Amino acid sequence: xxxxxxxxxxxxxxxxxxxxxxxxxxxxxxxxxxxxxxxxxxxxxxxxxxxxxxxxxxxxxxxxxxxxxxxxxxxxxxxxxxxxxx
Amino acid sequence: xxxxxxxxxxxxxxxxxxxxxxxxxxxxxxxxxxxxxxxxxxxxxxxxxxxxxxxxxxxxxxxxxxxxxxxxxxxxxxxxxxxxxxxxxxxxxxxxxxxxxxxxxxxxxxxxxxxxxxxxxxxxxxxxxxxxxxxxxxxxxxxxxxxxxxxxxxxxxxxxxxxxxxxxxxxxxxxxxxxxxxxxxxxxxxxxxxxxxxxxxxxxxxxxxxxxxxxxxxxxxxxxxxxxxxxxxxxxxxxxxxxxxxxxxxxxxxxxxxxxxxxxxxxxxxxxxxxxxxxxxxxxxxxxxxxxxxxxxxxxxxxxxxxxxxxxxxxxxxxxxxxxxxxxxxxxxxxxxxxxxxxxxx
Numbered sequence: 001x002x003x004x005x006x007x008x009x010x011x012x013x014x015x016x017x018x019x020x021x022x023x024x025x026x027x028x029x030x031x032x033x034x035x036x037x038x039x040x041x042x043x044x045x046x047x048x049x050x051x052x053x054x055x056x057x058x059x060x061x062x063x064x065x066x067x068x069x070x071x072x073x074x075x076x077x078x079x080x081x082x083x084x085x086x
Numbered sequence: 087x088x089x090x091x092x093x094x095x096x097x098x099x100x101x102x103x104x105x106x107x108x109x110x111x112x113x114x115x116x117x118x119x120x121x122x123x124x125x126x127x128x129x130x131x132x133x134x135x136x137x138x139x140x141x142x143x144x145x146x147x148x149x150x151x152x153x154x155x156x157x158x159x160x161x162x163x164x165x166x167x168x169x170x171x172x173x174x175x176x177x178x179x180x181x182x183x184x185x186x187x188x189x190x191x192x193x194x195x196x197x198x199x200x201x202x203x204x205x206x207x208x209x210x211x212x213x214x215x216x217x218x219x220x221x222x223x224x225x226x227x228x229x230x231x232x233x234x235x236x237x238x239x240x241x242x243x244x245x246x247x248x249x250x251x252x253x254x255x256x257x258x259x260x261x262x263x264x265x266x267x268x269x270x271x272x273x274x275x276x277x278x279x280x281x282x283x284x285x286x287x288x289x290x291x292x293x294x295x296x297x298x299x300x301x302x303x304x305x306x307x308x309x310x311x312x313x314x315x316x317x318x319x320x321x322x323x324x325x326x327x328x329x330x331x332x333x334x335x336x337x338x339x340x341x342x343x344x345x346x347x348x349x350x351x352x353x354x355x356x357x358x359x360x361x362x363x364x365x366x367x368x369x370x371x372x373x374x375x376x377x378x379x380x381x382x383x384x385x386x387x388x389x390x391x392x393x394x395x396x397x398x399x400x401x402x403x404x405x406x407x408x409x410x411x412x413x414x415x416x417x418x419x420x421x422x423x424x425x426x427x428x429x430x431x432x
Contacts, residue, residue, distance in 0.1 A: 021375035044288075047374035048363060048421045068422030069288045 009033045010083065015055050021047040029054070034080040036066065043073040050075060087112055087125040088195070091148050093134040093141060100184050101133035101161045104191065104225050116144040123151055129195045133161040133184075136172040145176050152177070157195050185231060191222045210258070216250035217262055217275065219243035223303055224274050228310045232345040235300040235352050244299045251282045256430060270309060270317060273391055278302045280387035283430045288383070288423070294351075298380050301355035305384060308338030308356075332368050335360055355381045359388055362418040382420040386412065386427050389419070405431050 009031040016039060018025045027041025037052070046065055052075060053060050061081055066074040090105065090113045092098035105111055114121060116134055130152055134141050152158060160178040162169045163185075173181045182190040223243045227233045233240055251259055259279045263272055281302040285295040309317055312334055316327055339357040347353055358381045361367035363374055367385075377385075393408035403411075409431045412424055 021373070023375050044379045045375055046422070048417055065420075065422035067425040068420070069426060070290050070294075073422055 009038075017053040017055065018043070018046060019051045019053070020049065030072070032083070034077075034083060036063065036074060036076045038072060038074050040072050042071075043068065044070050046073060087123075087127055088129050088131060089114060089123065089127055090131045090133060091116055091145060093117065093138065095135035095138070097135055097161055097163055097184050098133045100230075101131065101190075103228070104184075105131070114148065116141065116148060120148045120151060127151075127153070127156055129157040129159065131159045131161065131195075132173075132176055132178070136160075136162060136169050142172050142175055149176060159190075159193055159195055161190065191218070191225055210254070210262075212246075213250050213254050213258060213262055216243075216246040217259070219246050220275055220278060220303065221271060224271050227304060227307045228270065230310060233304070233307075234342065234345050234347040235297070235304075235349045236346075240300060240303065241296075244296055244303070247278060248282050248295065248299060251279055252286055256280065256283045269395070270306065273395060274303060274306055276391040276394075277305065277384070277387050280390055280427075280430055281384060284383055284387055284423075284427055287429045288426055294380065297349060297351045298355075298383060300349075301352045301359075301380065301384055302387060304338070304342060304352065305356050305359050305388065306334060306338065307341055308334035308336065311337045311341070332360070335369055351378065351380050354378050355384045359384045361385070362415075363420055364417050366418060379420075379423075382423055386419055386423055389415070390427070390431075 010033065011031050012029055014029045014032075016027055016029050016037075018027060018039065023045070025042055025046065027039045027043055030038045030040050032038075039052075046068070048065055049062070050065060051060060051062050059081065061077050061079070063075040063077045066076045068074070088111045090101070090111050092102065092113055093116050102113065111131075112123070112125075130149065132145055132149075134145065136142065149158065157179040158177055160173040160176060160181045161184050162173060162181055163183070165181065165183055170181065180193060182193065184190070219239075220243045223233065223240050226239070235241075256279050260276065263275055263279075278299060281298050282295065285298045290298065312330060316330055335357055339353060342353055342356055355378070358367075358370070358372060358377060361370065361372045361377050361381070362385075363377065363382070365371050365373040390408060390412055393411050394403055394405060396402055409428060412419070412427070415424075
């Protein structure tokens with residue numbers, strides 16, 4: 001049974017750029033919450049520490065990689081971010 | 087029991103290395119008088135230099151004890167008319183060249199023996215065939231036969247191992263590995279199992295999964311060039327042991343390159359499977375993104391296999407305990423991949 005987390009995730013499809021160990025990777029945000037997000041793209045080579053640039057929001061958030069598969073990665077933000085109600 | 091007749095030749099030495107994984111074998115020196123064999127003998131292996139004067143005579147003297155139904159495998163350096171004639175004179179049932187270690191291990195005398203091991207999975211021919219195939223490949227690589235990821239034998243063994251691990255699971259594979267005696271061979275086959283399951287879980291595309299499997303089978307190939315005393319020492323605390331052991335990654339890389347390995351991912355994984363994300367590994371102290379993702383996966387599978395390995399110097403670890411220790415390595419490993427690896431441990 002999946003335990004619903006207190007922090008709600010919002011499904012989306014937004015572009016983001018991830019920087020890790022000096023390398024840049026363009027990917028898509030699949031879902032996002034105040035504490036983290038799930039990205040899809042060429043993310044397999046990312047290091048442990050990342051910085052995510054949300055292009056639409058003009059926001060830059062540092063984070064750590066929580067889990068990873070070949071095409072997807074889960075990120076924990078180092079600080080909570082505010083999400084609009086829209 | 088199998089009886090292995092040997093002398094001091096290179097053929098004898100290499101045969102002993104190859105058969106080290108095949109269970110209880112009574113080794114008898116041809117120069118000694120034939121001993122009294124009290125246990126029931128299933129078959130005979132003759133591994134001595136047939137070119138040496140007196141070897142055939144000594145062999146015939148020992149083989150007087152052999153019953154007609156007991157097979158005799160003769161291991162030779164090459165297959166020519168003279169050697170074949172001498173093998174026939176001994177009464178050989180089958181002749182194998184030592185350069186083809188896989189062929190020797192696939193001989194029914196060993197295959198049957200392997201299947202007869204007391205394992206709850208011994209009645210699973212698919213699983214046991216997959217393990218026997220990979221044991222044969224590891225034996226070949228560890229005894230110096232040139233093997234690359236392009237080798238047909240290696241690819242057949244990898245396909246069988248992947249199919250078997252994806253259908254039967256890691257637990258069945260690990261249980262069946264109890265039949266493999268050599269710790270070095272068992273380690274390689276454990277790493278293969280963890281790597282393939284890990285690759286499947288991370289949804290690696292099939293070509294990359296096969297590369298990871300090949301790299302895990304070949305990752306310790308350099309240990310074939312290290313002194314056996316150091317590899318088999320339970321407590322490797324002697325001064326200089328670590329430095330010698332650390333050379334196995336470069337040795338393996340050089341061996342594979344000399345054999346003609348062209349796959350960069352595999353060469354990189356063999357050379358760098360002891361590098362850490364924080365730059366504290368060896369041989370090149372690489373950091374973060376400098377380490378390729380397949381290599382990071384192999385590092386995790388290799389570490390986990392080392393952690394669950396039974397050693398006389400420490401109590402047996404549960405898989406959960408071993409995983410906690412893996413997590414405790416923190417930023418040395420790829421944190422995202424370690425989190426995903428939890429699915430392999432379950």
